[in-house]
Amino acid sequence: MRRPSAGGEANVAVSLSNFGQEAEFVTALPDNDIGQSAINELRKFGVGTKNILRQGKRIGIYYCEKGAAQRPGKVVYDRAFSSVSESRAEDYDFERIFENADWFHFSGITPVLSQNCYDVCLKMAQYCRKKNITVSFDLNYRSKLLSLSQMKELVLPLLEYTDVLIANENQAEQVFELRCTEKDEYARNRETAEKLFSAYPCRLVALTERRTFTADRNGIFSSLYDGKEQVFSRRYDMDMVDRVGGGDAFTAGLIYALKSGKSLQESAEFATAASCLKHSIQGDFNRVSVEEVEALVRGGTGRVER
Amino acid sequence: MRRPSAGGEANVAVSLSNFGQEAEFVTALPDNDIGQSAINELRKFGVGTKNILRQGKRIGIYYCEKGAAQRPGKVVYDRAFSSVSESRAEDYDFERIFENADWFHFSGITPVLSQNCYDVCLKMAQYCRKKNITVSFDLNYRSKLLSLSQMKELVLPLLEYTDVLIANENQAEQVFELRCTEKDEYARNRETAEKLFSAYPCRLVALTERRTFTADRNGIFSSLYDGKEQVFSRRYDMDMVDRVGGGDAFTAGLIYALKSGKSLQESAEFATAASCLKHSIQGDFNRVSVEEVEALVRGGTGRVER
Amino acid sequence: MRRPSAGGEANVAVSLSNFGQEAEFVTALPDNDIGQSAINELRKFGVGTKNILRQGKRIGIYYCEKGAAQRPGKVVYDRAFSSVSESRAEDYDFERIFENADWFHFSGITPVLSQNCYDVCLKMAQYCRKKNITVSFDLNYRSKLLSLSQMKELVLPLLEYTDVLIANENQAEQVFELRCTEKDEYARNRETAEKLFSAYPCRLVALTERRTFTADRNGIFSSLYDGKEQVFSRRYDMDMVDRVGGGDAFTAGLIYALKSGKSLQESAEFATAASCLKHSIQGDFNRVSVEEVEALVRGGTGRVER
């Protein structure tokens, strides 16, 4: 597992490490105490940090107000001019980074941070394709960062090198202008997956669905589509503790499941249960183990274990 | 906006200030650091404090135990002998207080604190009627402070000068001995509004309804009645963070809506949505903006904005 | 009220003291500042502590991770070699402990801590039978502490001296190998009570039921069976604050109700309402009063009292 960049990818790396996978986070951080703190936090969970560049002037931050009941959470981004957004492709030692790697993951937030970041993602994806390293890409569209048309323009060239595409069903429809006609949510999901797959063929399309009842209560489920078969996971309605990182937890669960040789159905269940559990944990990181995810897949209910 | 007094009115002033309205809080506070802290907290939200008297010996306080699940919250009042309850009508400079004012609001807690407070409220209401300043009055009955019959006796003379009467439907029935016959909650609300209006005519009667499922989960809706038309707001079921100040948030929303020229239906929706959002916020003050209230009116669900 | 030992029994004693009963906690604690802190915490609620032994090397502890949503809570026990588990029957002055006592309660966790603890519980139960002191026993099986067959072996001899047996319906079926055939939960509960009663006759069997929707949301109800009549309590669905001590709160409510001469139905309602309220309180202790429990029995909804 190798991945460049900022934020969501760190969450994926930590979760994979908690699943017993060797994972490494690749990014650029300023050479000061704040950058070091970020590295220490990753090391705590066993994530590899030796390919993190120490350069540039600042670490990107965001201010986050947690929502509750009918009041939505809010995010104020302050990521411009961060070390990673100013790092260039030539700053990274691709050979060293991808030595012994079998998977490369990046999220859609990263290539839209700056032209530099875009180049890094594109070149890494191309390099991985050449080296037969699986590439996964989480669309992760944020309307506060750029418009739909900008997003589309940036994203299309990246899809060419993507093996596993992960997207929120709703965003996928919008970004790729799929104009679905189905009303039923499962049928619509299937239509989206098929249209997406025929337009931008890859190995697997994962579509996540989120129903926002209130800021504290969401429902989730997901589908996987490999061009032949589409499977749907169980649905979870959740009284959430913290929803940040729920999507990254899904991604980590999916990568783990696919690498472990689980079937398509098992993979959808594992990834969705992993995501569900993340929503019960304060902070960005999914701290659960494989055993905890599998207990939920088997039908856990949150009864105290003693 | 001018209002005298203790507690709930401060919440209304802060919320109105957060809605971009010029609001001032009129009360009496001891001339010590505790009184100053209270003033600073109001200034933080832009509320005018220049007509606050600095006299008397103590600030009224109350002890509050938050409820949860089937356990109700509890309040222990310690308001006797407070600066405001001992201040007299002649201590206040009516001319200066109501210069340029177009609205005067007070809550039913204030006139029942002491005979002095009662006189202040009555004289200010009379003054405002004379000066053509709109007077709103929130019944706000607390059984721990006095009995139903005492409440009735105190409140009736005040109604004569009230333009906008705000009351909890259930309390209104009891305080005004309306003996409604309807069973359906909407029909009963209508009956209450009509009976109230015919007995104590004013410009507008706002009746709020609260369903207490548990200490953490309440449902609310409201009606407005102007003698001709009655409108009902949308209902909100809420996983509450803090219910203190929910009624004051309604009042502030109503005043804002009426002053902004919204229709009766729009006003009911705005005021109720404002109240709903308050329940998601820790502390007495409603910190939301007009935009946030309107987003909920338009159908917001608490999905994080990013 | 006299009871030996570790943990759950302390919760029962505190709750009984909050109900205005004279209660004493009997255990062994190390003669250091940590042992003294435990005693101080009990004294705070008026629990008698004069028969607590100050000996041995350590206080048993456990690490507790609170669950949320679909993630179950977790407990890591660290109770081996604790003062109480190493104390012997001869260390306790039975005459002094049970002077003026009319009730002795112990929980199933205590006799399984060590052979010593087992002896203490058995001998105290035998002593109480001889002295006509009522003995209540809460099965309280923890699979992390020992196996079902071990549990059965240990527990059976204790039942001979038990007047009031309290058990989770599900655990009762397993520990006593009752092999119930009913599907409906009430019928199954009845079958369990009857089978239990005919095999191990005592004065009263209390069977509690817990439905775990999620880690934060449980439903509870209970039954009482005296060999003639079986009564069921109201059901409570709860958004829980802390579920630790919910069973002990039930036991305390039951002991209080029985000692106060309440009917079987009233006792089931009181005990279950007491347990329900505990789930709304952070920490092990049930801090509510008799009045608060009775308000819930009469139909309270958690509306703030003011």
Add this chain to the structure above:
Amino acid sequence: MRRPSAGGEANVAVSLSNFGQEAEFVTALPDNDIGQSAINELRKFGVGTKNILRQGKRIGIYYCEKGAAQRPGKVVYDRAFSSVSESRAEDYDFERIFENADWFHFSGITPVLSQNCYDVCLKMAQYCRKKNITVSFDLNYRSKLLSLSQMKELVLPLLEYTDVLIANENQAEQVFELRCTEKDEYARNRETAEKLFSAYPCRLVALTERRTFTADRNGIFSSLYDGKEQVFSRRYDMDMVDRVGGGDAFTAGLIYALKSGKSLQESAEFATAASCLKHSIQGDFNRVSVEEVEALVRGGTGRVER
């Protein structure tokens, strides 16, 4: 040990209980949850509370801003109309309160709270004199509560029944208008003790001295004078954690030492060391044991014990 009233006396009772003495606190508290919390806090430390009256409307409070460096701490009192200040001598059952008592202590703050409080203190002191119960009185003058001349007028009649008088040297000079001529602090202390003793003879005069270097750093020492001999304690310069209750800790140490048959010199050392240790503890209560005080008397330096 029996003592009526508000604040400082509770600190003395807690400290005496921590020294293994049987101590009881006598006061009046409102019959609500706030009053009960105060009682629970006392029970935690083993202080007797069965003679506390539950009547009146409120508990007195004060707001406290902690000082630091050159910035002094500040206190805003809000004690008027408290339960204790409105309780009358006839509310207290003297027979029951002083049954088996051998010592009665009160502080100068209590008789100045109200005429009622004054009567209670005077009558209790007279009762104790008649019953041969030792009476100690801590002058404890607060200029924010009343003037020097008022203080003098109130205090003189109480001295007639005082066996052990405790006073800050500086306040003693002012309240009793002693007009000392000595410049050296020890000589001045001696002169104060002698003048005081000849004017108002009692069994023992304890004079404490405090040097305020900064808000965090004070020096203390004390003297005892029995009409024949005067002894001085060691001096302690302290980096303080919390200075509230330092005087009460001295009083408790003195009572303990005198009741344990320590010599005059030993008593001065014990009381002053007890006071010194209190300054290292957050909160009003002195939590140290006899052993800890004696370790400091023997020359402890604060080296960690392990």
Add this chain to the structure above:
Amino acid sequence: MRRPSAGGEANVAVSLSNFGQEAEFVTALPDNDIGQSAINELRKFGVGTKNILRQGKRIGIYYCEKGAAQRPGKVVYDRAFSSVSESRAEDYDFERIFENADWFHFSGITPVLSQNCYDVCLKMAQYCRKKNITVSFDLNYRSKLLSLSQMKELVLPLLEYTDVLIANENQAEQVFELRCTEKDEYARNRETAEKLFSAYPCRLVALTERRTFTADRNGIFSSLYDGKEQVFSRRYDMDMVDRVGGGDAFTAGLIYALKSGKSLQESAEFATAASCLKHSIQGDFNRVSVEEVEALVRGGTGRVER
């Protein structure tokens, strides 16, 4: 009082407002919730905020690690691209800002943030000179922000319009290359003041001195020199709570003293005592009143007031 900009000047404005002066803070803040929070914090203390621009992308921040004992505190700046550093002179409405103003203060951190900031400061200083508004300038050199030679180049043109120059004695020597020869600290201070005054004549030079014994313990004193007379303040050795804002507290004290018509000596005492008290307060703002500063000037020691 009017001042533009970022950080230190806000501290000065808050302190002046706490001294009862009308003060306004002029800066640029992003038009988001973070910018609004900053404004609310200023309003809390009564500082005028109506001339604050709401534009640009971010608020400058810094990370601060508090020192202790021999370990120095650390600051990591993240101020680049902030709203204020990108605001231009033409964004500010000089007429409106300086209407009725009699004093303009800025700190040396502001003009070095960016060329834009430099222009704003220079033009405002020029405007004030023309309008006869007193200009004070606190050198406030930070070696982490720029080199000594850069500092000199930037600062010299500003001095031309400075009426009151405030500087740390040590920094003054370095920035202005004064090459003092005296060894005694008072003589050296005098030499610095005289050299500075003859090279860059203004109305008053204030030189502050700080002795850093440890991170928690500093000594301070200061001098004022008006070309004729030099006065020195009392020295204060302080066990500090928080040293950030100590210099700004001096400035506010000095401005208040000069505007109140205090003598040179009184002004030095007031400003230094104000600075001393700030070191006892957590956070950047000096919360003390004129009375508290004057009590320290008169010889206060931090004894609790009660």
Add this chain to the structure above:
Amino acid sequence: MRRPSAGGEANVAVSLSNFGQEAEFVTALPDNDIGQSAINELRKFGVGTKNILRQGKRIGIYYCEKGAAQRPGKVVYDRAFSSVSESRAEDYDFERIFENADWFHFSGITPVLSQNCYDVCLKMAQYCRKKNITVSFDLNYRSKLLSLSQMKELVLPLLEYTDVLIANENQAEQVFELRCTEKDEYARNRETAEKLFSAYPCRLVALTERRTFTADRNGIFSSLYDGKEQVFSRRYDMDMVDRVGGGDAFTAGLIYALKSGKSLQESAEFATAASCLKHSIQGDFNRVSVEEVEALVRGGTGRVER
């Protein structure tokens, strides 16, 4: 760097890792979430954890009450039956542990935990002697854990394999019954070092000295003696934040200095300055870098860096 065991050695490893050294911590921890948390905390600072055994039943803990002023801190140990104290020499894979290692450090607390621990330490020390790996041993005597004579008996055989002996001067005198005659502290330190060296020859003896003025204020210095030359470090008087781990910080500083080829004098200064800085940090770990230690050696005073 390799070291087995419990507590102090972890502090040494973390500090060495913060100095840029590769360090590994060898111990046994239970295979549960608590054990994993301990490992995560070590990984955060980059300490190697791959040779930590996951076995046994519990992690040793201790309760710690922080001292202040004249009140000493207190420690209550609860370490019996911990995983490490029950682990046996054959559980550890010496070959793998010491592969590429050049230094082995252990503290005197470890061999006294149990006979098993003693065997592990002795055998590892013997193994290292054979493999030419430097062995350092910190005497670290705790009177609460065992008597002086027991300590002596256990420690002597270990000295045979010790290259670098670290001891508190005072404890060294007692444990080794040196009966020094000098009065001056430096002369006495010299005498101790010489006597120790002649009785138990090794490569280097480090003697630390601690003066306990109060619980918050200590003075430290140290000496190094290699049989020929003795050097003394600068003295530091410290207002301490947390003194736990001060000795381990010295050890880590010494190991770093010796491995970096610093002179004897430089090593004493580096180790003592490292220890000094630890006292300014909350928690057991010394978080400072080589640069921060060297800044203090060069004469730092705690002035904020900005």
